[in-house]
Amino acid sequence: MHLTGELLIGGESRMGTNGEIKGVNPATGDTLEPAFGGATKADVEQAAALAAEAFGPYRSLPYETRATFLEAIAEHIEAIGDDLIVRVMAETGLPRARLEGERARTTGQLRLFASVLRDGGFLEARIDPALPDRKPLPRPDLRLRNVPLGPVAVFGASNFPLAFSVAGGDTASALAAGCPVIVKAHPAHPGTSELVGRAIQAAVASVGLHPGVFSMIHDSGYEVSQALVADPRVKAAGFTGSRRGGLALAAIAQGRPEPIPFYAEMSSINPVILLPAALKARAEKIAPDFVAALTLGAGQFCTNPGLILAIDGPELDAFVTAAGQAVAAAPASVMLTPGICKAFAHGVAALAEDPQVTTVARGQTGQGHTGQAGLFSVAASAFLANPHLHEEVFGAASLVVRCADQAELAAVIDALEGQLTIALHLEDGDHAIAGALLPALELKAGRILINGFGTGVEVAHAMVHGGPFPATSDAKATSVGTLAIARFLRPVSYQNLPEALLPAELRTDNPLGIARRVDGKMKLG
């Protein structure tokens, strides 16, 4: 493994000249070598120009070639071997097993999008054959398919240095859609980013693509990110991060002369609702599972269970007691960055100092940039009256909201902002209340899950990792799973095109053998 600290602009690499960024080992506080050069606006310009140049040839490749490219990226990432895991561990403090799993998720996700390209369903092909004899007017021949939007900016996330970063879900889905990608690497893991970025560069070269298909820049401030979103050649962006950062970039995306879609995943407290029969049957069984989910990865998941909702009573007391014991035993965990650790400490302190909030338990303390887990409780009336209690505290902190009855539980649900996930813990005896709550839950979250926690986000066809504002900036989109490709596509209709000019997916003889909607009826390929 040799890290240069360079920007990757198209097929080239060169040292950035706009300040320097160094990784920090959050476990030790040590600064990591080498220094990474920050990008200038001129670097953004060049990356965007190359991406625009690459877009035409890249999108016109056969889908099979695009699939091969995604698989080549996966292979090149695997070929880095253990050096990658070692560097990510150093930059993030995350444990080996988690990172090996995350690497498998990352390469699996690339290969899944290769299968999406071969299936062809993402094209949403539709054909309405001509009806020349229709009265009063003939119907023209109409055919529809999705086309890619253009170059996409991807902002690497701090908390998934592989699966939501340089070759993560946003990049995989944008490349699958036919869009060149410019990644703004997260400054918390620049070395990881260079390793993965060079793997993508190598895949671009090995498949023989236009080198503008991929670029990666470093930056630790705001201006370069803003310039990237504002560049007229960039046609969409994917972001995972803070609500403030997401909203600032979204405003730029919307304020451009040509506004573009900006897909930000920002903020979610992922309510967990414990229904009466479940609490009665297994409060003490749910509690340790909850605390395991809460403290997993130092609580640094977008889907971390930050809120527990239940009807007050002795069963809830039993749950809180058991969960408190588990939290008290939870070891301190190294957090991703000193900044995240500090923000977590502030957020937890604000909860602890709130006169209406009871501190149920705090976890073990530790050395360095570690987070101390926290469990708190509050009456629903106070939760309803204090919007700040609805805000995300990023890390292993959760708030139990004690509701007087089912009506107050429903009122709390109605008062929630949009969420990525809502979990229900239930037994058969809870079906009536669950059925009554479900319509409201569907309007608040992108994913509803039973007897579990949101922290496992399966990369699948039926996954939605998204949700109403502020969970994301676009509730119609998902950033995990095969449907994520739809963010970077738009439909085009072709009227009366000669067969010779039609794209393969719309030719009458269906040479790609894909499923299409013909005259309104779905037909398999």
Place this chain on the structure above:
Amino acid sequence: MHLTGELLIGGESRMGTNGEIKGVNPATGDTLEPAFGGATKADVEQAAALAAEAFGPYRSLPYETRATFLEAIAEHIEAIGDDLIVRVMAETGLPRARLEGERARTTGQLRLFASVLRDGGFLEARIDPALPDRKPLPRPDLRLRNVPLGPVAVFGASNFPLAFSVAGGDTASALAAGCPVIVKAHPAHPGTSELVGRAIQAAVASVGLHPGVFSMIHDSGYEVSQALVADPRVKAAGFTGSRRGGLALAAIAQGRPEPIPFYAEMSSINPVILLPAALKARAEKIAPDFVAALTLGAGQFCTNPGLILAIDGPELDAFVTAAGQAVAAAPASVMLTPGICKAFAHGVAALAEDPQVTTVARGQTGQGHTGQAGLFSVAASAFLANPHLHEEVFGAASLVVRCADQAELAAVIDALEGQLTIALHLEDGDHAIAGALLPALELKAGRILINGFGTGVEVAHAMVHGGPFPATSDAKATSVGTLAIARFLRPVSYQNLPEALLPAELRTDNPLGIARRVDGKMKLG
């Protein structure tokens, strides 16, 4: 036919108290009775509150009931009989045949969405069955379907008083999606709006729905529209109108505490590209067809051909001469409103006075609020240098851009803003140049059509009536055709739900018999 001038709020009607609006017969200039009362912000509040209340029961109806409701609206519109046509003629100056066709389009569109509901494809159902034995971790059961967003605001368009107004495409697709609708009637046809609005009210009653499913308000200013888009209970909006109006409302939609999707169709000049072999073979045949499309409905179509692009030479001269003759013979046409007529006259005067623009021909003049068709020409170099020449002149005016060669034609295409449609006129000998241009055209328009004009917008499964900014505010959406329903839906994922709690479309036994994607493979119902 008895018009009261009242607002329709849920199942009630009452006279608005915020000023009054009267229709004007643009053919005669006569004011039409009765006066329609303008809505207050309190009326908006009440309509929104009723819509929010109706949303839960409405979205939980069986899809078959929703389909029946759409069909009932169509029947109630037909039951108005000729009174409807007579009133629309008086308010718009549009001829009977056009309006009878537009009525059929409107009822046909409602019935098409009924068939969409029965087909179930709009739900985008996906099932990834559990894999309990998968290593290293089991896969949960994941199922996905689309759910409606919530109450939708619809802004009636001036130029399609039936098909894009109270019961038009936006309303039909929103109601099909499961969203209650609040229509802001266009002040140019308030009587038409009341007739159609009462037909919807009658359908709501006859099917026994919650009356909040539909409301309609009148207003001729901005404040009430702004209040409607800003209301927290409104979750999406559909708009057809001016670029300025669309952008102003879009900014409100994005600036809300909870931003919402705002689907605005705003501005398009719909380039028509005449390729060399086609020009050579039939310049004089294309010309009258073009002028017929240009002057249809006084040029008041979103898809009116406002721009002709071709390579300069004697064949283009022949086309321009023939088209000029046809324009010169074109009778003056009554325009929709005095305001639209005045704006058209201003736009045409600006073209005529531009020193770089040649006036090829003007049509016949007429009395009252009539538009005089206009054909102009300009060198591509001047077109490229003057962005104001790219702006829409709403009405029967078109500009021929003379390109020196294929490279300059390509440069003009690259310089265009986003469009609803681009038409290519071609012969077999033009396939090479058409094939070379197509990738660029796909990035500029929502629909590409061959040997025709964009003015016929088929209501079909494969239609896209949309396109990149500023044609619309969201290039991923269409406002015509069955795909329009997707604007008002978002996906929700269900993890490990017991069968008893799953919606019918996701139950394992597929009781609705719909097509679903199972484990990534499309399966017919």
